[in-house]
Amino acid sequence: MTSNDWLTWTAVASLAGWLWLLLGQGGFWRTDVRLPRHTPPADWPAVAVVVPARDEAAVLPDSLPSLLAQDYPGPVRIFLIDDGSTDGTGELAARLAAEHGGPGLTVDSPGEPAEGWTGKLWAVRHGIALARERTDAEYLLLTDADIAHRPDSLRELVSAARFGGYDMVSQMARLRVATGWERLIVPAFVYFFGQLYPFRWVNNPGARTAAAAGGCVLLRTDAAVRSRVPESIRRAVIDDVSLARAVKRDGGRIWLGLADHVDSVRPYPRLAELWRMVSRSAYAQLLHSPLLLAGTVLGLLVIYVVPPLAVVAGLLGGPGAALAAGGAAWALMAASFWPMLRYYGLRPWDAPLLPFTAVLYLLMTVDSAVRHYRGRGAAWKGRTYA
Incomplete structure (x- = not known):
């Protein structure tokens, strides 16, 4: 030949x-997988927001105020878990809460991760434990420190989860595309992710495909308990996909789509x-x-x-x-x-x-x-x- x-x-x-x-x-390749249509619940359940943060002082002023400004009719409590930061992340979070008001904010630190844990999941474990100890939250919002939420974000997430009977609702945050390298790399990142984990397969209860976007995950507390999250995935580097697999494997209904009201504020100005x-x-x-x-x-x-x-x-x-x-x-x-x-x-x-x-x-x-x-x-x- x-x-x-x-x-x-x-x-x-x-x-x-x-x-x-x-x-x-x-x-x-389709981009129309957005939060499913829903009607507001008759009663608004309590939500605990868990934010693992390690050296996030540069982005926190653009993200944390968006959580403090959530227009949510039910009880909300925010737990920012400082994962060994050296840039004053915890102190800055407390100052932002004092300036902006809003839901109660607890800043705490779990210390160095135990053997066999990644730092983020160790922080999430501590945040979930505090949330269960200090609130009766029906839902946990696991969100990264670089994610900014529109004022109706939490309300829309909870409404969709309640209306659809989902144990987990996750949105792929809209990443920043301000620089040339970001415009070249970022859309392809989301495109390739969808190719590996087609959203429609993820959202099909009968399909084995499971995935989530770690920047924005609304999780029912009882589903977290049932799936032993995060203990069952404590070694995972790709923790969002592992979380979705654990929830779906144990019979939970999950949903994943692109976000309209959730944005990443983390800059990636250079290729490096x-x-x-x-x-x-x-x-x-x-x-x-x-x-x-x-x-x-x-x-x-x-x-x-x-x-x-x-x-x-x-x-x-x-x-x-x-x-x-x-x-x-x-x-x-x-x-x-x-x-x-x-x-x-x-x-x-x-x-x-x-x-x-x-x-x-x-x-x-x-x-x-x-x-x-x-x-x-x-x-x-x-x-x-x-």
Whole structure:
């Protein structure tokens, strides 16, 4: 078989892969999975908000006031758990609460994580324990310190959970896309996440797929108790997906969608910050398996890289069949990416750049594996997990 034949057949395989993805992967490319329609409950249950925070003084002034300003008719109590911060996160949180008023805020610290726990989940464990000790909250809102909520966010989450009978409702926060690198990397991050965990499959009680977005998770307290959360997932680096699996495995109904009223305020102005965000957990996503890593690299090359290569080769005098198949695959790829760009308010002509972004993600994933085998694994704010 000649090199032209190889190029043609791999371009055809890529086109077949895109047809399968678009028709058989749960409509992952659609962005209309938003909070389901609901009616307000007759009575508003108590909610405890748990915010794990480690060195978050830079973003807290943009996020914590949004929790303090929630327009929620029922009882709310906020527990900010300072996970060993060295930048005055806890003190700043107390000052913001004094300035802005709102629900009661408790700032506490659990100390260093016990053996076998990640720092975030150790903080979440402490926050949930305080919430159960000091409130009769029916729901727990687990939200990250860099997440800003619109005033009606909590009301909408609770209404949707009550109306739909969900044990867990999670929204993928709208991430920041202010810089060039953010515009290139961030929409693709959410796009790839949806490709791995199609939201419609997640929301189907009969499907095994389970996932959540850790920045915004509303969880029924009794579901947390039933699933022994977070003890049952204490070692998880990708804790949001592990949380969703634990809840769904124990019979809980879960829902995941894109957010309209929840935004991340954390900036990623340079490629280095975005690179660390992806690479710290990418190999954990592959279960630290060299075989899965090899399959992922091969899949990314065939699905994302071959189409533009086939087009370029065809335009330079290569086989017409490769040009046609590669062009069709590239067009389908760009069309599937356009809804996510539109969700982020970006230009449609950025969609053909997805192959370049996919190569960056491929390199980030390989780097994640290299870091793992060098003992630097999932590193985050001074901690490294095996």
